[in-house]
Amino acid sequence: MNPVAHEGAQMKPVAQKSAQMRHHAPQDAQMSLVAAHGVAVTAGGRRILHDIDFNIDRGEIVMIVGPNGSGKTTLLRALLGVLRPSHGQITRARGLQVGYVPQRLHLDPGLPLPVARFLSLPRRRTRTDIAETLARVGVPGVAGQDMGTLSGGQFQRVLLARALMGRPDLLMLDEPTAGLDQPGVASFYRLIEQVRAELGCAVLAVSHDLHVVMSASDRVVCINGHICCEGAPHAVRNAPEYRALFGLGTGGALALFQHQHDHDHDHAEKTHQDDPA
Numbered sequence: 001m002n003p004v005a006h007e008g009a010q011m012k013p014v015a016q017k018s019a020q021m022r023h024h025a026p027q028d029a030q031m032s033l034v035a036a037h038g039v040a041v042t043a044g045g046r047r048i049l050h051d052i053d054f055n056i057d058r059g060e061i062v063m064i065v066g067p068n069g070s071g072k073t074t075l076l077r078a079l080l081g082v083l084r085p086s087h088g089q090i091t092r093a094r095g096l097q098v099g100y101v102p103q104r105l106h107l108d109p110g111l112p113l114p115v116a117r118f119l120s121l122p123r124r125r126t127r128t129d130i131a132e133t134l135a136r137v138g139v140p141g142v143a144g145q146d147m148g149t150l151s152g153g154q155f156q157r158v159l160l161a162r163a164l165m166g167r168p169d170l171l172m173l174d175e176p177t178a179g180l181d182q183p184g185v186a187s188f189y190r191l192i193e194q195v196r197a198e199l200g201c202a203v204l205a206v207s208h209d210l211h212v213v214m215s216a217s218d219r220v221v222c223i224n225g226h227i228c229c230e231g232a233p234h235a236v237r238n239a240p241e242y243r244a245l246f247g248l249g250t251g252g253a254l255a256l257f258q259h260q261h262d263h264d265h266d267h268a269e270k271t272h273q274d275d276p277a
C-alpha cells in the first residue's frame, strides 16, 4: 500500500505558489491541474501501470522517481493525453496549457536548425518572445546558433525554453538533465525553481538525480508500475518502499545538496570537504 501517504498532515504536500500568477490560468481555482483516478495503462499486451491515483496542483514542483522501465514516461504520456488509460480516469483543468520536454528528441544532425527557428516550431514566435525566453533560461546569446552545436547544458535549456514558449500552467519534463554533470544538474534545477517562482507554473519532472530531486521538489512520487510511496522529500527518503528501490546510499549526497550552493566551484569544494568516504 502507501504508508507514507497515510502518515497524515506531515506528508501533505505544500505547494509554494507564486504571487505572480498569470491571468489566462485555468478557471477553476479548486481543481488540480491534472488528476488521475485509478488509472491503469496497458501497452503491447502488458500492464505497465496500475492503480495510479495522482494529482498536481497549481505552482507545485513534483518529482517522479523510479527505476528504469518503471513506467515514468508512460505516466507522463498518459497525463498528457497521448496514451489512453485502459482503466480509470484522467482529468485536466479547463484551458490547461502544458509545456512538455520529452525524454528523447531526435534532431537530424545534418540539417542546420538555428535555435530561433527551433523555438518557432510548430508555432511562429516573435523575435522578442524568443529573446526573452532564452534570457529567462540563461542562454541569451544562442538564438542564431545551430541546435547541433549547443553544449549539453545549453541544449537542455533550449528545450526548456521551447516548453515555456506557450506560457504553460504545467511544465512536464522527462529526465531534463540526462547527460549533464552534477553542477549542471544542480544549476538546471535551480533554474526550474526560479521559473516556477517567476511564472507560477507547476512542474512535473521525471528524474534519476535523486539527491537534487530531493532538495528541489515540494513532493516526490516514487513509482514502480504503481505508486510505491509519495510525500514530502524528507518523508519519502525514509520510506521503506523508497529504500527498497534505491538503497540507503543517497543520504550523504542529499546532505551535500541541501547546502544550497551558489556556484559550481563552491559546490565542487564542498563535495570534497563533506564527503564522509
Ligand SMILES: Nc1ncnc2c1ncn2[C@@H]1O[C@H](COP(=O)(O)OP(=O)(O)OP(=O)(O)O)[C@@H](O)[C@H]1O
Binding pocket: 043, 044, 045, 046, 048, 066, 067, 068, 069, 070, 071, 072, 073, 074, 075, 103
Ligand atoms: N508501446 C509500448 N509497447 C510495449 N511496451 C511498452 C510500450 N511503452 C512502454 N512499454 C514498456 O513499459 C515499461 C515502462 O516504460 P517507460 O518508458 O514508461 O519506463 P520509464 O520508467 O520511463 O523508464 P526509463 O527510466 O528507462 O526512461 C517498459 O518495460 C517498456 O518496455
Ligand SMILES: [Mg+2]
Binding pocket: 072, 073, 074, 103, 174
Ligand atoms: Mg522514461
